[in-house]
Amino acid sequence: MARVFTREQFYELVWSKPMTHLAKEFAISDVALHKICRKHGIPNPPLGWWVKKAAGKKVKQTPLQEAKPGTPDRITIAGADLGRESANLAAVREKARISASEGDDNEAAPPHPIVDRTIAKLRKEKSSDIGLVTVSGAGLIKCEVAPESIERLAVILPRIIRAASLQGFQLVGGEGSAHFKSDIEVIGFSISELVKREKHALTDAERAKEEAWQRKRDLAARRNAWDAVFLDRPRFPEWDYHPTGQLSFEFEQVYVLGGTGPRRTFRDAKIQRLETMASEIGVALAVLAAAKVEQRLRREAEHRRIEEERRQRELAARVKHVEDRRIAGLGAILAELDELDRLRRLITMLTTQVPAQPTPRLSSFLGWAREHLAKREARLSAQAIEDRFAAEQLFGDTDDHAFVPSRWY
Numbered sequence: 001m002a003r004v005f006t007r008e009q010f011y012e013l014v015w016s017k018p019m020t021h022l023a024k025e026f027a028i029s030d031v032a033l034h035k036i037c038r039k040h041g042i043p044n045p046p047l048g049w050w051v052k053k054a055a056g057k058k059v060k061q062t063p064l065q066e067a068k069p070g071t072p073d074r075i076t077i078a079g080a081d082l083g084r085e086s087a088n089l090a091a092v093r094e095k096a097r098i099s100a101s102e103g104d105d106n107e108a109a110p111p112h113p114i115v116d117r118t119i120a121k122l123r124k125e126k127s128s129d130i131g132l133v134t135v136s137g138a139g140l141i142k143c144e145v146a147p148e149s150i151e152r153l154a155v156i157l158p159r160i161i162r163a164a165s166l167q168g169f170q171l172v173g174g175e176g177s178a179h180f181k182s183d184i185e186v187i188g189f190s191i192s193e194l195v196k197r198e199k200h201a202l203t204d205a206e207r208a209k210e211e212a213w214q215r216k217r218d219l220a221a222r223r224n225a226w227d228a229v230f231l232d233r234p235r236f237p238e239w240d241y242h243p244t245g246q247l248s249f250e251f252e253q254v255y256v257l258g259g260t261g262p263r264r265t266f267r268d269a270k271i272q273r274l275e276t277m278a279s280e281i282g283v284a285l286a287v288l289a290a291a292k293v294e295q296r297l298r299r300e301a302e303h304r305r306i307e308e309e310r311r312q313r314e315l316a317a318r319v320k321h322v323e324d325r326r327i328a329g330l331g332a333i334l335a336e337l338d339e340l341d342r343l344r345r346l347i348t349m350l351t352t353q354v355p356a357q358p359t360p361r362l363s364s365f366l367g368w369a370r371e372h373l374a375k376r377e378a379r380l381s382a383q384a385i386e387d388r389f390a391a392e393q394l395f396g397d398t399d400d401h402a403f404v405p406s407r408w409y
Contacts, residue, residue: 027080096286109158139173146243163282
């Protein structure tokens with residue numbers, strides 16, 4: 001719960017106990033507390049002041065000076081969220097609490113055109129079956145509240161918008177519902193009202209209808225009339241819904257790896273009401289935005305990791321494709337060399353065995369074989385192999401010819 005002080009009250013508090021003790025009470029670091037003091041022009045005891053005072057030595061208290069122009073009259077210490085969060089989010093939260101110290105949850109805030117349009121639209125709309133009025137859409141704040149709560153919204157929303165502005169966020173419209181936007185992130189939100197459900201109790205009029213139907217049914221039954229079966233029993237609602245006046249402010253869901261996300265819901269309670277929770281909502285907005293940035297960066301890093309692994313798998317497959325093609329090309333050349341070697345041995349063997357006057361067929365075969373051998377040997381010359389590799393796109397810039405990446409990378 002946020003605590004609001006005047007400058008004088010905060011000055012007295014700072015000089016009433018050591019800053020480290022006061023920081024623990026506020027669940028904030030003493031560094032952040034010093035920054036709040038500097039921001040509001042409040043002097044604090046110097047180093048060693050409390051030790052000297054405890055020893056009974058005379059110490060001097062620095063008087064509180066007049067506030068500089070533009071310095072807020074109130075100092076707000078937003079409530080702390082003691083849940084587990086990363087060091088980055090904890091740092092963002094502390095910085096946001098320092099910024100929130102300039103606000104005043106108890107003071108009226110200036111109007112805002114989007115709020116004015118939303119309130120005007122709420123006043124025109126009719127209530128639903130459960131007693132709530134709903135508005136949403138371009139340039140409007142998403143709301144679902146009872147007509148009796150509309151005037152409260154007119155007070156609550158400007159205060160939240162002011163608290164958001166201290167954190168660097170502005171309320172903007174667009175194609176969808178209004179949202180908060182900073183230089184780095186966009187955060188959506190909505191306001192709703194809790195509805196209580198109770199078992200429906202028949203009204204006097206409904207009870208009269210029920211009794212009239214029972215009488216008609218009993219009369220028709222005594223006459224053994226078939227139309228008794230078709231007498232429609234009057235239907236009444238099973239439940240009654242009653243708006244409770246308890247409002248709830250809710251930011252969009254932001255997921256955080258390894259735990260629950262930062263607080264995003266703020267509700268009316270017995271003591272605390274949304275009217276006095278603006279600074280805490282502003283701090284939560286800053287932390288949620290930082291968490292959303294963390295989430296996006298983590299998602300982008302994961303995408304890059306997956307893409308790099310896919311690229312490495314594709315590269316390995318491409319290298320294998322190239323190597324397989326080269327081995328196949330070499331195998332074809334070696335197979336041809338092996339065939340030529342066998343052909344040479346055959347020609348040599350037949351040449352030594354043929355008679356002085358060889359038979360026509362054998363003579364014809366040897367002539368053809370020698371010509372065939374010469375042609376095949378020419379195909380294995382350096383230039384011929386160069387031309388072959390060029391035609392087959394081997395051992396060059398297009399070694400990966402016909403490579404098709406797998407869709408399963």
